[in-house]
Amino acid sequence: MSTIDVPLTKRGFGRTQRPDLWWVTPLFVFLGLGAFVVYSTWAAFQGDFYRFGPYLSPMYSPLLLTSRPGWWPVWIPFSAALLILWAPGGFRVTCYYYRGAYYKAFWADPAACAVGEPRKSYWGERTFPLILQNSHRFFLYLALLFLVLLAHDAWNAMWFTDPVTGAITFGIGLGTIIMIVNPILLGGYTLGCHSLRHLVGGRKDVMGGASRKTYDCVSCLNRRHMTWAWFSLFWVMFTDIYIRLCAMGIWHDWRIH
Amino acid sequence: MATTSQATFRIWRGENNKGGYVDFSLEVEEGMVVLDAVHRIQATQATDLGVRWNCKAGKCGSCSAEINGSPKLMCMTRLNTLDLTKPVTVEPMRTFPHVKDLVTDVSWNFTVKQRIPPFQRRPPDSHGPDGPQWRVRQQDVDRPQEFRKCIECFLCQDVCHVLREHHMHDKFIGPRFIIHAAQLEMNPLDDGNRLEALKDDFGIGYCNITKCCTKVCPEGIHITDNAIIPLKERVVDQFYDPLQKLFRIFK
Numbered sequence: 001m002s003t004i005d006v007p008l009t010k011r012g013f014g015r016t017q018r019p020d021l022w023w024v025t026p027l028f029v030f031l032g033l034g035a036f037v038v039y040s041t042w043a044a045f046q047g048d049f050y051r052f053g054p055y056l057s058p059m060y061s062p063l064l065l066t067s068r069p070g071w072w073p074v075w076i077p078f079s080a081a082l083l084i085l086w087a088p089g090g091f092r093v094t095c096y097y098y099r100g101a102y103y104k105a106f107w108a109d110p111a112a113c114a115v116g117e118p119r120k121s122y123w124g125e126r127t128f129p130l131i132l133q134n135s136h137r138f139f140l141y142l143a144l145l146f147l148v149l150l151a152h153d154a155w156n157a158m159w160f161t162d163p164v165t166g167a168i169t170f171g172i173g174l175g176t177i178i179m180i181v182n183p184i185l186l187g188g189y190t191l192g193c194h195s196l197r198h199l200v201g202g203r204k205d206v207m208g209g210a211s212r213k214t215y216d217c218v219s220c221l222n223r224r225h226m227t228w229a230w231f232s233l234f235w236v237m238f239t240d241i242y243i244r245l246c247a248m249g250i251w252h253d254w255r256i257h
Numbered sequence: 258m259a260t261t262s263q264a265t266f267r268i269w270r271g272e273n274n275k276g277g278y279v280d281f282s283l284e285v286e287e288g289m290v291v292l293d294a295v296h297r298i299q300a301t302q303a304t305d306l307g308v309r310w311n312c313k314a315g316k317c318g319s320c321s322a323e324i325n326g327s328p329k330l331m332c333m334t335r336l337n338t339l340d341l342t343k344p345v346t347v348e349p350m351r352t353f354p355h356v357k358d359l360v361t362d363v364s365w366n367f368t369v370k371q372r373i374p375p376f377q378r379r380p381p382d383s384h385g386p387d388g389p390q391w392r393v394r395q396q397d398v399d400r401p402q403e404f405r406k407c408i409e410c411f412l413c414q415d416v417c418h419v420l421r422e423h424h425m426h427d428k429f430i431g432p433r434f435i436i437h438a439a440q441l442e443m444n445p446l447d448d449g450n451r452l453e454a455l456k457d458d459f460g461i462g463y464c465n466i467t468k469c470c471t472k473v474c475p476e477g478i479h480i481t482d483n484a485i486i487p488l489k490e491r492v493v494d495q496f497y498d499p500l501q502k503l504f505r506i507f508k
Contacts, residue, residue: 017346125465134498
């Protein structure tokens, strides 16, 4: 490969001629993602208050275990969330949008476009561990499965059990609406995934009719991938907060029907 | 009558990397672009000011520079989009060797382009009275055609931190040439395979999807979403996906 002389003097971290507030976006990403990671880690280790009536927190769905099994390590507090959260977590971590966002906000690699970086060395996504980002499509397969499971949870959230008679009746609570919105937002995010766009048609130079239509639909969602990513992320957190606070008796679920 | 106002332009002046900023004050009018101001400075205050330009219509890609720290075409940056109460900085592109004032040597890009395997036409679909015939649908051509809008201004190369900050010109071809490779790879008439070269020689894995190239593209090409990520996915298909490998064996 041809090499060239080093151009104008390299500048230090944060040095730029940009007069705009270039640091605002990475700061908000840092705070937003940081808040989610802190909250979801805390919520995942609680192992309690994840159910209220027919509502199940998306951070604990699918609920694989309800009590501590014998093989569970003694030094880790039991929580069913720890069995499943790695899958949607891995999907987000390897997502093309989030990668660009957290490389900027957490690694300053770069902090913003045309802004000086703190480090001289750079490996990109060619070596371990970042070469593992290429596993995104496998997390996508799991995320699609989770989408079905969370849609099923939203369906379950419409069927309330009478505590006295035990009869199951159709109903809509505020929690039901929150749980219906959750798979919709997650669907907008997951179905607009770059890997899905590739798999449904992008991998081919010539697309057939059905493949072209699917590719166009995924591309349509993909154009707002960042928006779907943020809304779905915070809705998952909000759904867990709502169910947790209802289960703790701090909030009361408002029954509409 | 056009309204006028006073503005200061802080232009980087010097040769072969040695130099500094020089302030020029001048009267500017409504409708002017940065290149107009630079030309006026060249005509009235600094006749030896080096600046490359040609079409003044955002189509030749010659007048690339860094205006207030952001890579832009000088001819497409209107003064009314800038804060003229403060000096407007105009610098040469930082990613390429400096020649004089606002002029840089972008010839590295042309040597890179020569290394990308060219178009390799696939066998014809049929043979008619006029010779071999190929059939393609417009919708399949739309994707590579987006990349043909590139005017080779090299602003994407300039803003890409792999080249700009880390000077990995010997390992990474940059976004401009990834879209060139994408234009060939996605062409339904092309039979070539550049994926191994993209992975090993052209360094597509160095891109960490900052989308800075997309943000500065004056042609609005979706470099990251429509070229880099799809090619990264094709590289995954060929080299990192065991299921695809298995599928290929059985196929």
